Amino acid sequence: MTDPDLIELARQGDDMAWTSLVGQHQEAIFRLAYLLLGEAGAAQDVAQDTFIRAFRALDRFDQERALRPWLLQIAANLARNRRRSRGRYWAALQRWWRTEPEPDPVGTNPGDEQQRQWEAHRLWQAVRRLSQTDQEIIYLRYFLELPVAETAEAINVAPGTVKSRLHRALQRLRRVIEQEFPALREERLQ
Amino acid sequence: MSQHPIEQPIEGLEARLRQAGRDLVYPPTPQLAGAGPSQRAARPVRARRLAWGAIMALLLGMVVLLAVPPVRAAVLDLLRLGAVRIFLVEPTPSATRPAATARPTATPLASLLDLAGETSLAEARARVGFPLRWPAKLEVPERVFVQNNFGGPLVVLVWLEPGRPEQVRLSLHILGPNTAAGKSAPELVQETTVNGQPALWVVGAHFFELEDGNFDLRRLVEGNVLIWTEEALTYRLETRLSLEEAVELAESLR
Numbered sequence: 123m124t125d126p127d128l129i130e131l132a133r134q135g136d137d138m139a140w141t142s143l144v145g146q147h148q149e150a151i152f153r154l155a156y157l158l159l160g161e162a163g164a165a166q167d168v169a170q171d172t173f174i175r176a177f178r179a180l181d182r183f184d185q186e187r188a189l190r191p192w193l194l195q196i197a198a199n200l201a202r203n204r205r206r207s208r209g210r211y212w213a214a215l216q217r218w219w220r221t222e223p224e225p226d227p228v229g230t231n232p233g234d235e236q237q238r239q240w241e242a243h244r245l246w247q248a249v250r251r252l253s254q255t256d257q258e259i260i261y262l263r264y265f266l267e268l269p270v271a272e273t274a275e276a277i278n279v280a281p282g283t284v285k286s287r288l289h290r291a292l293q294r295l296r297r298v299i300e301q302e303f304p305a306l307r308e309e310r311l312q
Numbered sequence: 313m314s315q316h317p318i319e320q321p322i323e324g325l326e327a328r329l330r331q332a333g334r335d336l337v338y339p340p341t342p343q344l345a346g347a348g349p350s351q352r353a354a355r356p357v358r359a360r361r362l363a364w365g366a367i368m369a370l371l372l373g374m375v376v377l378l379a380v381p382p383v384r385a386a387v388l389d390l391l392r393l394g395a396v397r398i399f400l401v402e403p404t405p406s407a408t409r410p411a412a413t414a415r416p417t418a419t420p421l422a423s424l425l426d427l428a429g430e431t432s433l434a435e436a437r438a439r440v441g442f443p444l445r446w447p448a449k450l451e452v453p454e455r456v457f458v459q460n461n462f463g464g465p466l467v468v469l470v471w472l473e474p475g476r477p478e479q480v481r482l483s484l485h486i487l488g489p490n491t492a493a494g495k496s497a498p499e500l501v502q503e504t505t506v507n508g509q510p511a512l513w514v515v516g517a518h519f520f521e522l523e524d525g526n527f528d529l530r531r532l533v534e535g536n537v538l539i540w541t542e543e544a545l546t547y548r549l550e551t552r553l554s555l556e557e558a559v560e561l562a563e564s565l566r
Contacts, residue, residue, distance in 0.1 A: 149341045162339035170344050203556035235335075242335035245328060253508070264326060265333030292325050 125189045133180055144173050147190055150266055151197045157261045158201040160250065168204060172197040191268070191275035198258050198276070205254065241306065248303045249295060256291035263288060429459045440465040442545055446484055447561035453484075464488040482535075482561075485548040504538075504555060506562045511540035513555050538562055 123142070131139035151172050155165035175196055176183075183192065249260050262273045263284070274281045299306045436458045437444055446453060446469055453469035465488040473479040500515040514537040538549040538558040542565070551558050 144344050148344045152341045152344070153338055156338060165339070166342045166344075169342070173344055199556075199560070203559070238331070238335040239337055241328070242332035243337070245332040246336055249329075260329060261333075264329035265336070267330060267333060296325060 126185045129180065129183065129185060129189065140177060143189065147193050150190060151193055154194055154261055154266060155197050155201050157246065157265055158198065158257060159204065164204060168197055168200045171200050188272060188275060191272045194262060194276040195278065202254055244303055244306050248298050248306060251298045251302065252291065252294055256294060259284065259287050260291055429457045431456055431458050436467055440467055440488060442488060444486065445565040448564040448566045449561060482549065482551040487546040489544040504559060506540035506559055509540065511538060513538055
């Protein structure tokens with residue numbers, strides 16, 4: 123059954139249809155929230171709230187749109203609000219945490235699973251130094267591997283804008299890596 | 313000559329990010345199937361607990377700080393944003409503090425009419441030397457007021473409750489350069505951001521005062537207020553919306 127069919131049934135109060143939609147999309151929603159917030163408990167709250175809000179707004183949802191980008195958009199907004207409400211001192215604490223001395227890679231073989239996980243984690247930490255706007259587009263397009271069209275829908279811009287924003291975000295990320303994550307420089311990983 | 317890494321093409325970085333998305337160790341995805349019809353009225357318990365914890369911590373911190381006179385002055389300085397100063401001290405004897413309400417109600421339009429100076433949007437634009445912008449989601453404001461008695465221009469844009477022309481749905485106050493305003497004894501002041509810049513969220517009934525050397529005008533505000541600045545202007549959004557919704561509106565000015 124397709125998303126539009128399930129949405130129609132859910133609108134009529136079919137619990138199973140909604141459960142099915144949640145099951146299909148919960149991983150992407152939870153992962154985006156986790157990437158943005160960096161904490162599993164907070165990500166679970168945001169993911170749960172995303173589906174509650176989506177269900178409440180289901181009658182107004184335009185079925186011509188894809189469901190996943192819409193859910194991701196709600197999740198990103200909720201995560202954004204949650205980050206704001208954590209306040210300045212918590213943010214300062216996070217900044218301190220993020221700028222702790224960078225450890226050396228744990229493995230020596232770049233193909234090693236532990237090494238790849240280390241690089242993934244450090245790259246994520248580097249992305250987290252960017253603005254939330256930059257983070258969102260990078261997570262959607264690369265970490266969650268959404269097509270450009272869905273990324274555009276999720277952040278409510280034209281597909282062409284996605285490409286230009288990504289380009290600028292990656293340039294900024296490269297500067298962050300250069301300045302703060304020297305172990306991630308490409309020449310050290312090759 | 314080799315390119316500086318910053319100037320290198322970004323394709324390699326794109327591939328590394330895709331791979332990072334696959335290699336990153338995510339926590340297990342929780343089962344969220346309950347977040348549907350049968351639980352649509354629910355709020356996450358954890359979020360609620362954290363929110364209350366944050367509010368209580370903020371209140372406790374403010375009480376402790378304000379109990380120490382030298383620190384009190386510092387706090388007063390801290391809560392100054394643009395043209396608005398927020399006084400976290402006891403109101404004057406004549407200013408009876410309004411009772412706290414569980415949920416703020418709309419500001420009666422009559423209190424905004426106290427400002428006088430009602431005009432049209434076109435006239436307001438002609439009279440003030442700055443652009444008049446409002447949230448993109450909102451239609452053209454239904455009532456417009458301009459005041460010039462408080463050190464600089466003040467524009468108030470008002471949207472009414474549908475079908476209830478006596479009730480204000482929300483209002484946006486734009487304080488020009490040199491305008492001076494104050495708030496006394498709000499229930500709670502929370503720091504937040506609008507477009508990444510510091511902003512304040514004032515919760516609960518309080519007095520809003522416009523100043524021209526003395527406090528000339530005092531008005532009871534019963535809703536929540538978001539205060540932020542952009543360039544030389546200070547914005548106040550009076551609303552019944554939540555902080556998140558208010559910030560969303562504030563960030564959509566056009």
